[in-house]
Amino acid sequence: MRNFEDDPALADLLTPNQIQRLSEGLSALCREPVLITEQRLNESVPVEFNLETIGWLSGGASASEREAAAGLVSFLMLFVAKYRLAANLHHDTTEASYAELQRQNAALKASEARYRELSDQLQQQVDEQVAVIRQTQQELYESARLRSVGHLAAGVAHEINNPVGFISSNLRVARDYVDNLEPLLPDTADNRDMLGDFSDLLSESIEGTDRIARIVADLKTFASIDQADNALCDLNSLLLSAIHLVQTEYDHNLTIIESLGELPRIPGHPSRLSQTLFNLLDNAAQAIGNDGRILVRTQADDAGIQVTIQDNGCGIPDSIRSQVFDAFFTTRPVGSGAGLGLTVARDTVHAHGGQLTLDSQEEAGTRVILVLPAKQGA
Amino acid sequence: MPDFSPEDNKLALKVVFYGPALSGKTTNLMQLHSLLNPERKGELMVLETRDDRTLFFDMLPIGLRSRSGLDLRLKLYTVPGQVQHDSTRKAVLSRADGVVFVADSQIAQQDNNAIAFGNLEDNLDKVGLDIDTVPMVVQFNKRDLPNVVEETELQGRWAGTPWAPLSMASALKGEGVIETFRVLLDRLYTVIDSEFDLAGRHDIDRTTFIRRLSASHGGDDA
Ligand SMILES: Nc1nc2c(ncn2[C@@H]2O[C@H](COP(=O)(O)OP(=O)(O)OP(=O)(O)O)[C@@H](O)[C@H]2O)c(=O)[nH]1
Ligand SMILES: [Mg+2]
Numbered sequence: 061m062r063n064f065e066d067d068p069a070l071a072d073l074l075t076p077n078q079i080q081r082l083s084e085g086l087s088a089l090c091r092e093p094v095l096i097t098e099q100r101l102n103e104s105v106p107v108e109f110n111l112e113t114i115g116w117l118s119g120g121a122s123a124s125e126r127e128a129a130a131g132l133v134s135f136l137m138l139f140v141a142k143y144r145l146a147a148n149l150h151h152d153t154t155e156a157s158y159a160e161l162q163r164q165n166a167a168l169k170a171s172e173a174r175y176r177e178l179s180d181q182l183q184q185q186v187d188e189q190v191a192v193i194r195q196t197q198q199e200l201y202e203s204a205r206l207r208s209v210g211h212l213a214a215g216v217a218h219e220i221n222n223p224v225g226f227i228s229s230n231l232r233v234a235r236d237y238v239d240n241l242e243p244l245l246p247d248t249a250d251n252r253d254m255l256g257d258f259s260d261l262l263s264e265s266i267e268g269t270d271r272i273a274r275i276v277a278d279l280k281t282f283a284s285i286d287q288a289d290n291a292l293c294d295l296n297s298l299l300l301s302a303i304h305l306v307q308t309e310y311d312h313n314l315t316i317i318e319s320l321g322e323l324p325r326i327p328g329h330p331s332r333l334s335q336t337l338f339n340l341l342d343n344a345a346q347a348i349g350n351d352g353r354i355l356v357r358t359q360a361d362d363a364g365i366q367v368t369i370q371d372n373g374c375g376i377p378d379s380i381r382s383q384v385f386d387a388f389f390t391t392r393p394v395g396s397g398a399g400l401g402l403t404v405a406r407d408t409v410h411a412h413g414g415q416l417t418l419d420s421q422e423e424a425g426t427r428v429i430l431v432l433p434a435k436q437g438a
Numbered sequence: 439m440p441d442f443s444p445e446d447n448k449l450a451l452k453v454v455f456y457g458p459a460l461s462g463k464t465t466n467l468m469q470l471h472s473l474l475n476p477e478r479k480g481e482l483m484v485l486e487t488r489d490d491r492t493l494f495f496d497m498l499p500i501g502l503r504s505r506s507g508l509d510l511r512l513k514l515y516t517v518p519g520q521v522q523h524d525s526t527r528k529a530v531l532s533r534a535d536g537v538v539f540v541a542d543s544q545i546a547q548q549d550n551n552a553i554a555f556g557n558l559e560d561n562l563d564k565v566g567l568d569i570d571t572v573p574m575v576v577q578f579n580k581r582d583l584p585n586v587v588e589e590t591e592l593q594g595r596w597a598g599t600p601w602a603p604l605s606m607a608s609a610l611k612g613e614g615v616i617e618t619f620r621v622l623l624d625r626l627y628t629v630i631d632s633e634f635d636l637a638g639r640h641d642i643d644r645t646t647f648i649r650r651l652s653a654s655h656g657g658d659d660a
């Protein structure tokens with residue numbers, strides 16, 4: 061049956077077994093046996109249900125006996141059909157409800173997926189905003205730091221440069237005077253000792269003032285006090301200044317092997333490049349501890365300038381390598397650095413149109429390669 | 439949808455009695471069963487609960503055979519009016535060719551009538567039918583009760599609709615039941631005739647259709 065309401069056939073209402081039992085029961089009541097069939101036989105009368113002939117009844121002793129038996133079967137069919145129709149309708153509605161439920165479920169899933177996508181997009185936007193804020197914050201922090209370091213360096217350089225200058229020249233004049241005094245004094249053993257000592261004292265002091273002058277000069281380079289924001293930079297000299305400053309920080313105990321090739325001057329921001337080189341060297345110095353060494357190499361080709369700073373220190377564990385460039389990340393104890401070093405270095409290099417790559421193996425060392433284009437904007 | 443099987447020359451139509459719970463749909467059908475004396479009339483099949491509420495549906499088959507040999511069947515169904523049986527209502531309503539909406543005339547039942555009418559509109563839509571085009575008659579039943587809405591007021595309210603004029607009935611007393619059914623047969627004939635050319639091909643004109651399907655025991659008054 062296609063629909064619950066379609067007219068049922070005899071086979072829809074009774075099984076062959078039930079039809080046979082019904083025939084037998086009726087036969088026992090009639091004077092002659094009767095037979096219920098779906099096909100019309102000789103001398104049979106119709107069995108009707110719902111104005112529909114659903115079968116035929118034959119046999120019996122007379123026409124009236126057949127009519128009576130057929131009427132009884134029709135009467136019984138009414139109750140069988142009631143159940144059948146109700147069951148079919150129930151089946152139909154249950155299937156329809158289930159289909160509806162499935163449709164609702166699918167709609168729910170679709171809307172849930174849309175919602176999830178939306179929330180993902182939202183999360184992504186939040187992440188992007190957070191990144192922008194972080195970046196801005198970091199740049200602000202860094203530029204403030206650079207400015208204060210620059211100011212301090214400028215002040216110190218200015219204040220120290222003049223006195224160091226005249227101390228140094230006075231010391232040289234004083235040493236000349238000591239040389240001049242020598243023939244004028246009686247040539248005694250005491251005088252010779254004293255003059256020799258005097259001369260040595262002055263020479264050491266001159267050496268000391270020379271060192272002070274060099275540090276001041278490095279500081280000036282580092283802070284680029286003398287240079288405009290954008291200038292032609294000599295990477296080698298920026299690198300040497302940075303090396304001197306790092307050595308000063310580590311009491312000149314670092315083993316730094318320099319292998320500097322001839323480099324073209326490149327346009328750039330000297331103080332930011334200096335800061336970058338200093339940060340990279342400072343990282344290397346912290347990584348090697350007491351008995352490592354740092355290799356600094358520069359070379360130039362058609363593409364540009366390549367600076368390699370390589371150490372044989374502790375390296376960066378795999379677990380944190382991907383985080384190395386994240387601002388504020390630091391593997392060192394709190395207070396020993398803001399952790400911005402590598403991020404600032406990378407940002408600076410990017411700002412100069414270059415690339416910074418980090419190559420590290422735990423317990424084997426770290427190599428940082430900095431590539432800068434010879435012409436800016438490349 | 440009329441179900442025509444050319445091999446047996448048989449046309450089966452379906453009329454559904456719809457309306458709010460307890461409005462008298464089953465009573466209408468029971469009255470038709472006892473009052474009508476059409477050419478062919480089957481058994482009234484009632485599927486009710488213990489307290490007389492329709493559980494699945496009630497059904498009464500009637501029919502006629504035209505001179506051309508067309509075997510015309512009309513199956514009259516009622517739906518269960520209780521709200522919770524909506525999926526059953528939808529299943530019974532599907533493929534309907536005509537609808538008798540049985541409303542309860544009592545003043546207190548007017549909200550239920552409106553809700554049931556809205557439900558009919560929704561369900562017709564869901565089974566692919568349109569309330570504005572399906573042949574339909576609206577009956578206000580239980581006119582014998584005291585607290586009913588005045589007929590003039592009802593007729594006025596429905597005047598602008600495709601279902602004016604309304605049929606008034608007291609199914610309990612058997613009044614207006616056959617009249618309602620005849621209005622439905624009249625509207626049903628228009629649609630079926632335009633599709634199957636009952637008059638031309640089967641020699642069944644409008645009056646024959648109505649008279650032979652709604653002949654009553656009390657003599658032929660149509
Ligand atoms: N006074 C009065 N009572 C009626 C009339 N018609 C039906 N009733 C009564 O109303 C009650 C409900 O009638 P039913 O015919 O079973 O109602 P129904 O619409 O089939 O109800 P559901 O099957 O639940 O949807 C019964 O007690 C009927 O006797 C009427 O014209 N007048
Ligand atoms: Mg009922």
